[in-house]
Amino acid sequence: MKKKVFIIGSGFSSLSAACYLAKYGFDVSVFEKNDSFGGRARQFKMNGYTFDMGPSWYWMPDVFERFFNDFNKKSVELYKIKKLDPGYKVFYKNNQSVSISSDVNKIIETFENIEKGSGDKLKKFLKEAKDNYELAVKDMLYKMPGFSILELINFRTILKFKLFLTNINKQVNSIFKNEMLRSILKFPVLFLGAKPNNTPAFYNFMNYADFGLGTWQPKNGFYDVVKSMLSIAEEQGVKFYKNSTVNKINIDCGQVKSITVNNKELNCDFLVSGADYAHTENLMDIKYRQYSDNYWNNRVWSPSSLLFYIGIKKRLKNLNHHNLFFDTSFEKHSDEIYTHPSWPENPLFYVNLTSKTFEHTAPKGHENCFILIPIATNLKDTEDTREKYFNMVLDRMENLTNQKIRDYIDFKRSYCIKDFKDDYNSFGGNAYGLANTLLQTAFLRPKLKSKKVKKLYFSGQLTVPGPGVPPAIVSGKLVANIIKNEGII
Ligand SMILES: Cc1cc2nc3c(=O)[nH]c(=O)nc-3n(C[C@H](O)[C@H](O)[C@H](O)COP(=O)(O)OP(=O)(O)OC[C@H]3O[C@@H](n4cnc5c(N)ncnc54)[C@H](O)[C@@H]3O)c2cc1C
Known part of the structure; x- marks a missing residue:
């Protein structure tokens, strides 16, 4: 049996x-x-929108x-799947923005245009990131059940030892000068749940995942x-x-x-x-x-998130499928997540519009919009606080993309710490x-x-x-x- x-x-x-x-x-x-x-990857449908x-x-x-x-x-x-081009767009203050192409050569050009000499530096940086990816993701990940330190020790990892002694923040800052470029290169490690200055430089393989392998979307x-x-x-x-x-x-x-x-x-x-x-x-x-x-x-927990799922009764301009709003201080926001856990004063946030790539995920002529604000775990989560942040990020989105959004909201659902705890039994409401x-x-x-x-x-x-x-x-x-x-x- x-x-x-x-x-x-x-x-x-x-x-x-x-x-x-x-x-x-x-x-x-x-x-x-x-x-x-599906766990945290559940889906919900409402009034013709899919989230x-x-x-x-x-x-x-x-x-x-x-x-x-x-x-x-x-x-x-x-399933049908598409490589996104651009992969994503990053908004900065003073109406500046950078779009990351699906073609690595174009990304190198973008870097070079923003900071002279950075194109060649990026090529070198990505060569190391790719090598780390081959070692970490293609090889070691599947052989490391985490029983012993010995799993980490082999000829190739010994050669990489110095990358465990420094962090992504230091490494990126030592190579690139421009703050926009630095923030783009530090963003991928946020998926690992920690601050760039608390993440070993070896994890720059995430930059190869980003620029080298690209961002994809199932239909x-x-x-x-x-x-x-x-x-x-x-x-x-x-x-x-x-x-x-x-x-x-x-x-x-x-x-x-x-x-x-x-x-x-x-x-x-x-x-x-x-x-x-x-x-x-x-x-x-x-x-x-x-x-x-x-x-x-x-433990150092990954952040929780304040999320909004919004239906919008018009097509939005100046936004792509994935949009990062990096128009405020990355350092201050990280500090409010990890060092002094508190509701952030002026957080970075992320906006996703799958209807930009696959229109059927929203009613015709509409947009489905998902907003994510990373926050510390275990904060006091009230309706008033959620609403305050909704208004704050919507104001910034309207200003930076130069359009009215609030007047076109069809429906809105929020999701935060309390929901992570109730729905998933999540410790501290971690995301x-x-x-x-x-x-x-x-x-x-x-x-x-x-x-x-x-x-x-x-x-x-x-x-x-x-x-x-x-x-x-x-x-x-x-x-x-x-x-x-x-x-x-
Ligand atoms: C908002 C958000 C955005 C994210 N963005 C990305 C992204 O863009 N790309 C990416 O790769 N990853 C992303 N992640 C992370 C990714 O979704 C998770 O790491 C992954 O889905 C976790 O899978 P899991 O199997 O560990 O657990 P979970 O998905 O958490 O599944 C655990 C399941 O256990 C169930 N459960 C709990 N207690 C019980 C019980 N007592 N009895 C029965 N069932 C129980 C829960 O209901 C849940 O369904 C994101 C996560 C969140 C929340």
């Missing part, structure tokens, strides 16, 4: 783990508390491809990826249960025996949790928890897990396998490799491989 694996949650890491485990011959069931699958609720930047297409290839599929067979949004993974899992025989909250993990003689789902006990042989790590540990008696409240309180700082990298992250409870495993953005959709997909594969090696089928 097949061994039974239960998976808590249906985020990308859980979907990935489910697909691999079913392929390896396990009997897999996924339990999701919400009424739809991805979380991820919107489709980077590192090779990681998605590698996943699909493992199931003898290609992404193009599963119906990120949810196309969720749907494709769900269909692969179902083909492999995975069973899915929504509206199924796991209330308790039951342990017998130091080993997982069962879970209690909507107050009903169900037995399993292995348990993987893709839900937030701290929440999962709280589903067990305190003696089985590996990490204390103190441990979680002292994308634990940051990838030097001290929270690889073997220094919470473990994929419990040290205290046999047959209990973890996946997702709080474990290895880290935050973001591609790492979540990799983490599902890593945990499935550990179980495959340990579970005699």
